Amino acid sequence: MKEFRDILLLGIISFFADVSSEMIMPILPFFIYSLGGTGLAVGLIMGFSDAIANFAKIFSGKISDRIGKRKIFMVAGYGSSAVSKLFFPFSTHWWHILFLRGIERIGKGIRGPPRDALIGDLVKEKRGEAYGIHRALDTAGAVVGSILVLSLLWFFGFPANLPLKELVGNEEVKEMLKIILIIASLIAFLAIPPIFLVREIISKEKEEKEKISWKLKKFILIATIFYFGNFSYAFFLLRIGMENIFYAIFLYALFNISYAMLARYFGKLSDKIGRKFVISLGYITFTFVCVGFIFIPYFPSQYFIPLSIALFLLYGAVYAFIEGNQRAFVSDLSKSRGTAQGIFQASIGFASIPAGIIAGKLWDLLPELTFIYGAVLSLISAILLATFDD
Numbered sequence: 492m493k494e495f496r497d498i499l500l501l502g503i504i505s506f507f508a509d510v511s512s513e514m515i516m517p518i519l520p521f522f523i524y525s526l527g528g529t530g531l532a533v534g535l536i537m538g539f540s541d542a543i544a545n546f547a548k549i550f551s552g553k554i555s556d557r558i559g560k561r562k563i564f565m566v567a568g569y570g571s572s573a574v575s576k577l578f579f580p581f582s583t584h585w586w587h588i589l590f591l592r593g594i595e596r597i598g599k600g601i602r603g604p605p606r607d608a609l610i611g612d613l614v615k616e617k618r619g620e621a622y623g624i625h626r627a628l629d630t631a632g633a634v635v636g637s638i639l640v641l642s643l644l645w646f647f648g649f650p651a652n653l654p655l656k657e658l659v660g661n662e663e664v665k666e667m668l669k670i671i672l673i674i675a676s677l678i679a680f681l682a683i684p685p686i687f688l689v690r691e692i693i694s695k696e697k698e699e700k701e702k703i704s705w706k707l708k709k710f711i712l713i714a715t716i717f718y719f720g721n722f723s724y725a726f727f728l729l730r731i732g733m734e735n736i737f738y739a740i741f742l743y744a745l746f747n748i749s750y751a752m753l754a755r756y757f758g759k760l761s762d763k764i765g766r767k768f769v770i771s772l773g774y775i776t777f778t779f780v781c782v783g784f785i786f787i788p789y790f791p792s793q794y795f796i797p798l799s800i801a802l803f804l805l806y807g808a809v810y811a812f813i814e815g816n817q818r819a820f821v822s823d824l825s826k827s828r829g830t831a832q833g834i835f836q837a838s839i840g841f842a843s844i845p846a847g848i849i850a851g852k853l854w855d856l857l858p859e860l861t862f863i864y865g866a867v868l869s870l871i872s873a874i875l876l877a878t879f880d881d
Contacts, residue, residue, distance in 0.1 A: 538847020552833020623758020
């Protein structure tokens with residue numbers, strides 16, 4: 492089918508972008524620490540940089556609906572992200588990363604809603620499966636990126652048992668991280684050429700003045716509450732990395748493998764049994780993951796490895812449950828899909844600022860508080876979604 496050929500191409504584009512991003516993401520919190528940052532700095536960078544990009548998400552989705560074109564936003568978004576990544580390795584203070592990652596995430600904001608709307612344009616039926624395929628390829632890139640970063644750390648002789656407290660002031664390790672960041676930034680440019688091969692359905696939406704439905708507003712509100720507590724992956728890595736940074740990055744690779752393997756399956760499942768139930772499972776699973784991370788340091792050493800592996804595999808399942816299916820649900824609930832995707836992604840993205848700051852502040856007070864916070868809000872979101880009439 493032609494539409495699934497295009498979905499495959501969109502997945503390949505995301506694959507290369509995520510190989511690059513996921514080489515950066517698992518080492519970024521540790522790079523921030525090496526530049527003198529704290530838990531609050533990590534939370535601020537992860538939250539603020541994602542949130543500032545959501546201004547772009549609002550406008551890119553709406554404008555793409557009005558002009559009837561999606562690909563131009565994808566070229567601009569992937570291009571600007573690739574260029575900004577080139578400057579990451581040259582940062583000398585943690586606030587440089589705050590600025591640069593904000594620019595890189597703006598690129599993500601420009602491309603995200605039009606790309607997700609294009610998937611909705613191309614596939615009228617089996618949207619859950621289509622979004623699941625795209626997310627699976629996207630996350631396959633994340634798996635490759637995670638494996639590459641682990642391989643490079645091993646190749647450069649990264650200390651296998653280096654704890655977080657010994658990272659600050661270690662210039663040799665900082666140089667290793669910089670080289671990996673340079674390699675990752677160059678890979679990002681491979682995502683751009685396939686965009687020109689994707690078929691585009693050019694048609695201006697006549698529903699420009701369509702009001703956002705109450706059902707869509709309610710779902711966006713519930714999802715936003717969840718994302719107030721869905722703080723950055725960085726805190727899960729830091730929780731493990733307090734004892735062993737290399738092992739934390741290995742677990743991040745397992746997270747991506749779990750996500751990639753399950754994304755398409757849960758997308759197809761939502762086509763059969765409904766989006767609400769599958770997304771609710773994701774929210775509940777996140778609650779259990781947070782509870783696990785509260786107690787993991789207190790388990791005997793012989794249980795630490797199997798428990799940490801299980802928790803990161805479940806963390807990947809959370810994203811397989813919710814990421815593609817939330818986008819599919821938004822497309823189901825609206826005709827102006829670019830606008831709807833922009834509003835949805837902006838809303839959950841703006842929640843990233845308080846989520847990151849609160850999680851970072853709680854982390855600096857007591858790490859367990861960060862995960863208690865996430866568990867409570869995800870449980871509240873699951874209960875609210877259970878009342879949603881779709």
